[in-house]
Amino acid sequence: MTKVLEVSDLRTTFTTPEGEVKAVGGVEFTINQGEVLGVVGESGSGKSQIFMSIMGLLARNGHAKGSVKFKGDEILGLDVKALNKVRGVRMSMIFQDPMTSLNPYLSVRRQMTEVLVLHKGMSESEAAKNAVEMLERVQIPEAKQRLNMYPHEFSGGMRQRVMIAMALLCGPELLIADEPTTALDVTVQAQILELLVGLQRDVGMAIALITHDLGVIARLADRVMVMYAGNIVEKGSVRDLFKDPQHPYTEGLLESMPRLNETEATRLQTIGGQPPNLQNLPSGCSFRDRCRYAFERCVTERPLLTAFAEGRSKACHLPSL
Amino acid sequence: MADVTLQPGAGIVEVKGRSLWADARHRFMKNKAAVAGLVILVLVAIACFGAPYLGLRSQDDINWDMIQSPPDFAQGYFFGTDSNGRDVFVRTLYGGQVSLTVGIVSTLVSLVIGTIYGATAGFLGGRTDGAMMRVVDMLYSIPFIFFVILLTVFFGRNFVLIYVAIGAVNWLDMARIVRGQTLSIKRKEYIEAAHASGVSNWRIITRHIIPNCLGPVVVYMTLTVPVVILTESFISFLGMGVQEPQSSWGTLVAEGADNLEIAPWQVFGPGAVLAVTLLALNFVGDGLRDALDPKDR
Amino acid sequence: MPPAQPMTSQSMSTGPSPAMKGAPLLTVQDLKVYFEIGGNRLTGKAPGLVKAVDGVSFELRAGETLGLVGESGCGKSTLGRAVLRLLPIRSGRVVWLGTDLAKLDHKRMRAVRRDMQIIFQDPLASLNPRMTVGEIIAEPLQTFQPNLGRDAIRDRVKAMMAKVGLLPNQLNRYPHEFSGGQCQRIGIARAMINEPKLIVCDEPVSALDVSIQAQIVNLLMDLQREMGMSLIFISHNLAVVKHISHRVMVLYLGKIMEIADRNSLYTEPLHPYTQALNSAVPLPDPDEERQRSRIVLRGDLPSPLNPPSGCPFRTRCPRATEICAQVMPDLLPAKPGHLVACHHADYPRGN
Numbered sequence: 009m010t011k012v013l014e015v016s017d018l019r020t021t022f023t024t025p026e027g028e029v030k031a032v033g034g035v036e037f038t039i040n041q042g043e044v045l046g047v048v049g050e051s052g053s054g055k056s057q058i059f060m061s062i063m064g065l066l067a068r069n070g071h072a073k074g075s076v077k078f079k080g081d082e083i084l085g086l087d088v089k090a091l092n093k094v095r096g097v098r099m100s101m102i103f104q105d106p107m108t109s110l111n112p113y114l115s116v117r118r119q120m121t122e123v124l125v126l127h128k129g130m131s132e133s134e135a136a137k138n139a140v141e142m143l144e145r146v147q148i149p150e151a152k153q154r155l156n157m158y159p160h161e162f163s164g165g166m167r168q169r170v171m172i173a174m175a176l177l178c179g180p181e182l183l184i185a186d187e188p189t190t191a192l193d194v195t196v197q198a199q200i201l202e203l204l205v206g207l208q209r210d211v212g213m214a215i216a217l218i219t220h221d222l223g224v225i226a227r228l229a230d231r232v233m234v235m236y237a238g239n240i241v242e243k244g245s246v247r248d249l250f251k252d253p254q255h256p257y258t259e260g261l262l263e264s265m266p267r268l269n270e271t272e273a274t275r276l277q278t279i280g281g282q283p284p285n286l287q288n289l290p291s292g293c294s295f296r297d298r299c300r301y302a303f304e305r306c307v308t309e310r311p312l313l314t315a316f317a318e319g320r321s322k323a324c325h326l327p328s329l
Numbered sequence: 330m331a332d333v334t335l336q337p338g339a340g341i342v343e344v345k346g347r348s349l350w351a352d353a354r355h356r357f358m359k360n361k362a363a364v365a366g367l368v369i370l371v372l373v374a375i376a377c378f379g380a381p382y383l384g385l386r387s388q389d390d391i392n393w394d395m396i397q398s399p400p401d402f403a404q405g406y407f408f409g410t411d412s413n414g415r416d417v418f419v420r421t422l423y424g425g426q427v428s429l430t431v432g433i434v435s436t437l438v439s440l441v442i443g444t445i446y447g448a449t450a451g452f453l454g455g456r457t458d459g460a461m462m463r464v465v466d467m468l469y470s471i472p473f474i475f476f477v478i479l480l481t482v483f484f485g486r487n488f489v490l491i492y493v494a495i496g497a498v499n500w501l502d503m504a505r506i507v508r509g510q511t512l513s514i515k516r517k518e519y520i521e522a523a524h525a526s527g528v529s530n531w532r533i534i535t536r537h538i539i540p541n542c543l544g545p546v547v548v549y550m551t552l553t554v555p556v557v558i559l560t561e562s563f564i565s566f567l568g569m570g571v572q573e574p575q576s577s578w579g580t581l582v583a584e585g586a587d588n589l590e591i592a593p594w595q596v597f598g599p600g601a602v603l604a605v606t607l608l609a610l611n612f613v614g615d616g617l618r619d620a621l622d623p624k625d626r
Numbered sequence: 627m628p629p630a631q632p633m634t635s636q637s638m639s640t641g642p643s644p645a646m647k648g649a650p651l652l653t654v655q656d657l658k659v660y661f662e663i664g665g666n667r668l669t670g671k672a673p674g675l676v677k678a679v680d681g682v683s684f685e686l687r688a689g690e691t692l693g694l695v696g697e698s699g700c701g702k703s704t705l706g707r708a709v710l711r712l713l714p715i716r717s718g719r720v721v722w723l724g725t726d727l728a729k730l731d732h733k734r735m736r737a738v739r740r741d742m743q744i745i746f747q748d749p750l751a752s753l754n755p756r757m758t759v760g761e762i763i764a765e766p767l768q769t770f771q772p773n774l775g776r777d778a779i780r781d782r783v784k785a786m787m788a789k790v791g792l793l794p795n796q797l798n799r800y801p802h803e804f805s806g807g808q809c810q811r812i813g814i815a816r817a818m819i820n821e822p823k824l825i826v827c828d829e830p831v832s833a834l835d836v837s838i839q840a841q842i843v844n845l846l847m848d849l850q851r852e853m854g855m856s857l858i859f860i861s862h863n864l865a866v867v868k869h870i871s872h873r874v875m876v877l878y879l880g881k882i883m884e885i886a887d888r889n890s891l892y893t894e895p896l897h898p899y900t901q902a903l904n905s906a907v908p909l910p911d912p913d914e915e916r917q918r919s920r921i922v923l924r925g926d927l928p929s930p931l932n933p934p935s936g937c938p939f940r941t942r943c944p945r946a947t948e949i950c951a952q953v954m955p956d957l958l959p960a961k962p963g964h965l966v967a968c969h970h971a972d973y974p975r976g977n
Contacts, residue, residue: 265910540756
């Protein structure tokens, strides 16, 4: 299994007037070729910041340390020129809000051919041909005419398809999708998910799927990692995680979701408390204030992510749930 | 039933909140230029209003031996004397009383009138708003100096004249700014919430809209005061404002300008004080704008 | 209270008076809310018409939760606000406790507002940043009970805060010092302080983290059980709507497609759009999710400025035929309590 992405001890901090904020606190994971890794978490979990650090898109007051290897080559800390040979070409990212991710002043044609001309050295006409093909691939009707249109002339779902098309133009080996369907209507979301499933199958690229929606994870992901307050709290295959969660946070998330196929309106089991305040995390385990199983060790000692079964690890002092 | 974690020290004691004004004050205090400006303003104000108690000469004291003399620190004539042998420094301080008072009072008056007018126009919208703002436009189109001259003709050279003239003009700007602010605040959800809660229109304007307008308004105020002081100086310079023997920074600069060739210190002294005060006001205004920057919220 | 009816034989036969339990609290009849966009009086260009709500009728009983679901442009938020008369109504009736709200003047409407409240999608934006939490919650109390003393108000505010799960000693804090979920609790406290009979919840949990959504949903359900108010719960999240509602109404481009009680709507959806919606929601269960057969609609939602003729869903409907383009199907009962507007609905056996 070739490893497309190998992240080890990645730490991201932001310098704010109130002090240093640790957005990502030492995470380690890999993404294999052709695999879909689901990254689950809520606000403050750090799930987006991990990939912003990897893509070199952190805000000016953010610094990332550690090691990120893309197909064996270290990319963290590369200068912009070298990084640009990787990002957009071999590794692309799509974002949550298709409205703001596309430049409203440039035609779609311009934005798509730009990528190809710059990275692949194609001529303008060759690039346009490729762009039309890609738009057809993502099932945009009348692709040839639409190529010359502007982003505001597309609907939300179409814009997201255009984003996906742009991300796929150079045939990347890894696609990072940050909440790709959260802003879309549910029937449009279904279409986009179908599209991603199909593309992933045909092209065989790896996907890092960042979302808080467990349904989307269940649909697409092969393996999942669950984040809380900047750390990974559980990792495993998608089935293991849903059928047999071993971290109280994962269990809590699964229980607090109302299901469409439930028959009675039972009271939802909730995770009490508030989302973590990264500037004021509790000692020991960051989750202990909200955990129903917390005991003395959780206050004093921070649990490390440790393997407990084949392909599964968790960061929890409990022997098992 | 509460899904809320107990915070340390939770109990019956009511916790003090940290309002947005407190945050802004905190940010302001970190801005060195703004704080320096504030300090200078306070010193100037103390000097001017405290002049009678500082044991200085009176501004009418005439020294026949030292008519139009350059600054003499030994004798305490920091800015020299004018053509009547009066201490220019002392006159500057007393003149400052007038200029500062006009600046502050005028601005406050225009603030009150302009805010209420602008908030009401912006809130009511539609034709009422249109009509109210057309009135503003018409008043705007009256040339200022013309207006002042008219007032002078009817009421003579009068100290109060200045207040009226300047206040009458400045509230127009304030009204426009507040109206603009109101238009954008009107769309916010907490205004809709207030409507839905049955709060009366007047209460919405006073309790919800105006307090949230105040950020830019406060900044505008601090930047208006320099303009008002300069306008007063200008009117006095033209001979239509403050009467002798009272002085304002404007009249002092005017007198000094007359004697620029033979006694340049007469203009530089009061001119410098005026300039420094205006600069300080601008720093404070800039500092306030940065401190109240709504971007963070 | 509605004016007393004269006791004629006719009025005896028109059904129970609105004051009796079980009679509808709110009856909406053929409500239409249209917005005009653009247009220029100088050039004579006619404004475009967005038919945000296009002929909606339903009833709401005391203590009942009606869920409104639909996607962008379906008009659910507009409908919620129109019922509270926060938006102008083009035509139709909104009968609240026997009075048609559309006919009331502003002053009388304000008096009615005590009983009808709203909570918003963006919890922080719905709170005045310059007022303390205590002041925000107290305001409706001061509006409708101006004779209450300061201490009485303070006590009630604190009691309300405790009821919604906030620490009462926080009442001097400002909204920006609270998290999203706590802000929503403040909004709920403000809406509930006068014990209203109806609360319109406009996407109240959509902007919150998943784990916090569950807290707020539980809170609303607990409060409803305790205080007996009705809720109109607007959301695009079908699972949440199903959980909290007694009945659910599905909207598409301003028209009702289907109304039914929660279980029927999800186990036996009759309208093709409802079926597609149900199918589109991914289930948090990898095996089931990957195995289920799915209905994936083609195309995008039509623009509300230019809705399709006849049935608005026909452009994406797998069953559309010619009649769908010509005639908008009526909302008819397929079985008791389950209405559907479709020429080709799956009517249950035996109908």
